[in-house]
Amino acid sequence: MRFTILLSLLVSSAAAQTGPSFSIGNMDPTANPCVDFYQYACGGWMAKNPIPADESVWGQFNELAERNRMILRNILEKYSPNDPNRSAVEQKIGDFYQSCMDEQTIDQLGIQPIQSELDRIAAIAAKSALLPELVRLHLTGVDAFFSFSSTPDMKDSMHMIADLDQGGLGLPDRDYYLKTDAKSVQLREQYLAHVQKMLELAGSPAGQAASDAQAVMRIETSLAKASLDRVSRRDPQKVYHKLTVQELAALSPEIDWTKYFQGLSTPSIASLNVDVPDFFRDLSMLLAATNLDDIKTYLRWHLIHSDAAFLSTPFVNENFHFFRQILAGVKEIQPRWKRCVAATDGDLGFALGQKYVEETFGAEGKARTLKMVQEIEKALGTDIRTLSWMTPATKQQALLKLRAVENKIGYPDHWRDYSTVRIARGDALGNDERATEFEVHRQLNKIGMQVDRSEWLMTPPTVNAYYNPQENNINFPAGILQPPFYDNRMDAPVNYGGIGSVIGHELTHGFDDEGRQFDPQGNLRDWWTAQDAKEFEKRAECFINEYSKFTAVDDVHINGKLTLGENTADNGGVRLAFMALMDSLKGKPRQKIDGFTPEQRFFLNWGQIWCQNVRPETARLRAQVDTHSPGNNRVNGVVQNMPEFQKAFACYVGQPMVAAPACRVW
Ligand SMILES: [Zn+2]
Numbered sequence: 182m183r184f185t186i187l188l189s190l191l192v193s194s195a196a197a198q199t200g201p202s203f204s205i206g207n208m209d210p211t212a213n214p215c216v217d218f219y220q221y222a223c224g225g226w227m228a229k230n231p232i233p234a235d236e237s238v239w240g241q242f243n244e245l246a247e248r249n250r251m252i253l254r255n256i257l258e259k260y261s262p263n264d265p266n267r268s269a270v271e272q273k274i275g276d277f278y279q280s281c282m283d284e285q286t287i288d289q290l291g292i293q294p295i296q297s298e299l300d301r302i303a304a305i306a307a308k309s310a311l312l313p314e315l316v317r318l319h320l321t322g323v324d325a326f327f328s329f330s331s332t333p334d335m336k337d338s339m340h341m342i343a344d345l346d347q348g349g350l351g352l353p354d355r356d357y358y359l360k361t362d363a364k365s366v367q368l369r370e371q372y373l374a375h376v377q378k379m380l381e382l383a384g385s386p387a388g389q390a391a392s393d394a395q396a397v398m399r400i401e402t403s404l405a406k407a408s409l410d411r412v413s414r415r416d417p418q419k420v421y422h423k424l425t426v427q428e429l430a431a432l433s434p435e436i437d438w439t440k441y442f443q444g445l446s447t448p449s450i451a452s453l454n455v456d457v458p459d460f461f462r463d464l465s466m467l468l469a470a471t472n473l474d475d476i477k478t479y480l481r482w483h484l485i486h487s488d489a490a491f492l493s494t495p496f497v498n499e500n501f502h503f504f505r506q507i508l509a510g511v512k513e514i515q516p517r518w519k520r521c522v523a524a525t526d527g528d529l530g531f532a533l534g535q536k537y538v539e540e541t542f543g544a545e546g547k548a549r550t551l552k553m554v555q556e557i558e559k560a561l562g563t564d565i566r567t568l569s570w571m572t573p574a575t576k577q578q579a580l581l582k583l584r585a586v587e588n589k590i591g592y593p594d595h596w597r598d599y600s601t602v603r604i605a606r607g608d609a610l611g612n613d614e615r616a617t618e619f620e621v622h623r624q625l626n627k628i629g630m631q632v633d634r635s636e637w638l639m640t641p642p643t644v645n646a647y648y649n650p651q652e653n654n655i656n657f658p659a660g661i662l663q664p665p666f667y668d669n670r671m672d673a674p675v676n677y678g679g680i681g682s683v684i685g686h687e688l689t690h691g692f693d694d695e696g697r698q699f700d701p702q703g704n705l706r707d708w709w710t711a712q713d714a715k716e717f718e719k720r721a722e723c724f725i726n727e728y729s730k731f732t733a734v735d736d737v738h739i740n741g742k743l744t745l746g747e748n749t750a751d752n753g754g755v756r757l758a759f760m761a762l763m764d765s766l767k768g769k770p771r772q773k774i775d776g777f778t779p780e781q782r783f784f785l786n787w788g789q790i791w792c793q794n795v796r797p798e799t800a801r802l803r804a805q806v807d808t809h810s811p812g813n814n815r816v817n818g819v820v821q822n823m824p825e826f827q828k829a830f831a832c833y834v835g836q837p838m839v840a841a842p843a844c845r846v847w
Contacts, residue, residue: 188646188661188683201244202664203786204674205775211444215832219816222788232794235516237509240793240812241665246644249537253522253642254538261604270532273604277529279617280609281521287609292383294610295488299383299642302480308473312437312481314480316444322617323487324348326404326464329445331627333651335421338703341627343431343442343453346420347408347460350401351376351486353508354806358398358405359389364801373398375503376482382495383485396475397482400467407463411806412742417438417650417698417705420456431460435465445621448628458748461538490520491610498799501820510798521599523609529604530598530640536652537642538592542659548591550680553761555686556654558583560760561753564847570720575713578700579692582708585701586691589656591662592641646683647748648690650699655687660691665790674779677762678755678786685754685761689847693749694721727822729816733804734797739814740804747809748818753847754786755819780829788816 210222232239258789259269260275261282267275278518280286292299300313318325328348331341352358353370358582360426373394380390404588427624429438432455442450455461468476491501498514505511525533565571565579585625602619604612632647634652639645642660649656664671699718700706709717729741741748762783771779791812793802800811810818820826832838 188686195825195838196658199243203671203679203789205777207789207792208785213553214830215827215836217348217817218784218826219788219791219813219822221337222785222816223792223812226295226789226792229796230794232796233515235484235511236521236623237511237799238793239613239788242644242793245661245665247664248663249642250519250522251540253526253533253537254518255541256533257522258524260513260536265512269600272532273599273602274529275537276606277522277606277612278525280606280612281524282517283607283609284517285496287491291493292452294492294561294608295484298484299481302543305473305477305639308468308476311476311480313444316441316478318484319623320618321487321614322621322665323483325483327461329441330621330624333632333703334454335425335705336418336423337701338418338651338699338784339632340845341422341630341632342496343447343450343625343628345453345461346456347404349404349483350408351397351482351577353802355405355408355410356805357504359403361840362377369398370413371503371507375499375507378499379485379489379496380478380482382499383481383656385592393478393482396478400471400475400479403467404460404464407460407467409460411808412740414456415695415746417695418779419612421705422455422458423452423471424455424458425452426450429453429461431453433461435467437466443626446648447625448630450628454821478841488610488613490524491613506800508802510796524613526640526642528613529594529599529602530639532599534592534641535596535615539572539660541640542591542662546659546662550657550667550684551588553592553676553681554588556761557688557757558586558767560685560757561847562758562762563760569847571713572710575708575710578708581651582701583690585653586688587652589635590656590658591657592657594635595635629791646687648687648696650691650696650705651703651796653691653699653703655691655699657684657687662720664781665786671781672782673765674762674782675786677758677765679790681758682751682755682787682790683763685757686750687754688757689750689753690746692753692847693746694718695746703759714723717846720844720846721745721749723842724752724846727813727840727844728810728818731810731818734800737801737804739810744808744810748815749820749846751810752822752845756825756847758787758825759783778829784820784826784829787819791816 207226208222209220212221212224230239233791236243237520257274257278260271261279304310305314314326314520319329324347324566328346330344332344334340334342352360357368360754376394376397377390381387381392385393389474396717409419424432426438465686485496489496490773505514511546536833562580564582566574568576571579599619602616604615632652634654637654637656637658639658642659644660646661648655648656661683662680663744667676667682679756698707699707700708725741727741728744733739766779774782777785793812795811803811816836820846821838822843824843828840834841
């Protein structure tokens with residue numbers, strides 16, 4: 182598996198007329214900053230910005246994403262007409278978008294784009310004939326039973342190896358199948374009804390579809406039981422198991438692995454990482470014990486499920502009904518253009534991103550970001566050197582790792598070549614399948630090769646950032662290097678509180694409970710003395726306790742272990758950005774703006790980048806699957822640990838924004 186540590190769960194967005202920015206008007210001046218700083222920084226914004234009907238969450242992130250989306254829409258509309266003068270890149274993104282937008286053709290086709298695949302599944306006469314179909318489905322992105330790709334070898338970070346991981350669920354997490362509370366039981370009933378409805382839309386009689394849905398549920402529940410939970414999966418040691426193909430065959434004999442790899446035309450594979458060996462042992466037993474008809478039903482369901490967005494309106498609407506309405510609480514489906522912009526970004530993101538960068542991001546943006554990155558790296562160096570709890574031996578190793586961090590800003594040096602992907606007008610699903618197949622082969626062809634660290638895992642318009650522990654690099658797409666994160670019109674404290682904290686966050690990921698297990702070269706190797714590791718864990722425990730007390734919705738608490746890495750990164754990131762700001766203000770006149778000191782404005786923008794409103798259903802969903810805490814907890818969880826904040830707002834011991842004990846790792 183590939184570990185990447187994002188700034189935020191990626192979310193979609195709705196209409197905003199003007200771009201977001203830092204503003205005193207976003208605040209709630211009636212709130213007390215020492216009692217609830219998030220309310221103080223964001224109360225005005227929250228009152229003025231209800232969640233649009235087609236969204237699950239609405240925040241400053243979304244407002245910016247919306248602006249980027251409008252730019253992408255303009256690009257795509259410009260290249261949609263069938264103009265022979267378009268470049269190859271323009272033809273691909275334009276025709277992909279045009280086909281996706283052509284609802285009339287899609288509706289006329291109905292189930293037809295997947296009918297031949299459904300027929301193939303129906304014609305399977307023996308279990309021995311399942312394998313070629315599984316290969317076909319995996320090539321087009323249907324993740325039936327498990328997933329297979331390539332990844333840097335965790336213990337040989339310069340080389341790529343094949344990677345086999347658990348998968349095959351329809352619901353967002355294994356816990357959805359296993360929890361016994363009333364809400365979870367109800368969701369499973371609603372999921373059964375959804376599977377039944379989708380099978381009916383694909384032509385099954387109601388009675389048959391109902392019993393088929395039960396078969397799907399039985400198989401997915403078995404897969405869920407065999408799956409490793411999310412908290413355990415954050416520990417790289419628990420998902421690193423290098424096996425030879427013979428060992429895999431012995432563990433999981435029901436699948437002919439050699440034939441499977443041959444079917445996918447992979448380079449030769451002698452050994453591979455099997456993230457969760459128990460899963461593949463149980464999968465093999467499940468396949469042996471399940472009758473052929475049920476397995477065929479399961480494949481059929483996953484094919485329909487996976488392709489629903491590119492099928493006719495009844496499939497699209499039923500898919501929306503369960504996954505967005507029931508699971509996330511969204512009221513209305515997004516307009517088609519938003520879904521098609523997202524689909525183009527998903528399938529041809531580095532072609533669309535190339536046009537986006539040409540239109541929006543200049544050398545100046547790259548230079549100013551790099552300058553701040555360097556200041557914050559300097560602050561982390563100072564921080565490491567002055568830590569009270571770490572011995573000199575481990576400090577020296579940490580500084581080596583810091584020096585080796587590579588900074589990637591804006592967009593890739595080389596654009597991905599999609600020239601072999603055929604994009605045809607009027608073939609929305611075929612375009613998606615061919616783009617997916619291209620990507621599957623691109624990933625598999627890396628097996629045995631050197632890792633290409635210049636590659637990006639996020640497309641340029643993305644409003645997000647990430648640290649990659651296996652490559653020891655931090656990555657900031659062009660999409661996030663804008664207001665309210667970075668704003669030319671604003672004073673330095675506001676920008677350090679925004680993009681500065683984001684940079685600090687990603688950098689700290691290299692040293693959180695997960696990242697600290699990787700060395701400067703990105704290898705999973707322990708560079709800590711036993712005593713320092715113990716001291717680290719003691720401090721991390723403080724964060725687990727602090728955030729576990731926060732409530733997401735009703736009686737659902739934040740999972741302090743699931744969110745530990747992100748909370749550590751938030752706390753470290755804000756501290757580093759604050760240190761860098763103080764350094765930059767040295768010797769300069771200190772002035773209040775809008776009545777606020779530089780320190781206050783720094784913390785106010787740290788608060789405001791997380792202003793958001795969240796639907797209760799989404800809050801419940803995220804508490805289970807998201808490694809990030811909700812915006813209000815991210816803001817208050819950090820400031821209550823910081824004496825610098827308490828001094829800036831004159832908070833005193835006993836007030837909620839003064840934690841006792843204050844947690845701190847970095
Ligand atoms: Zn993060």
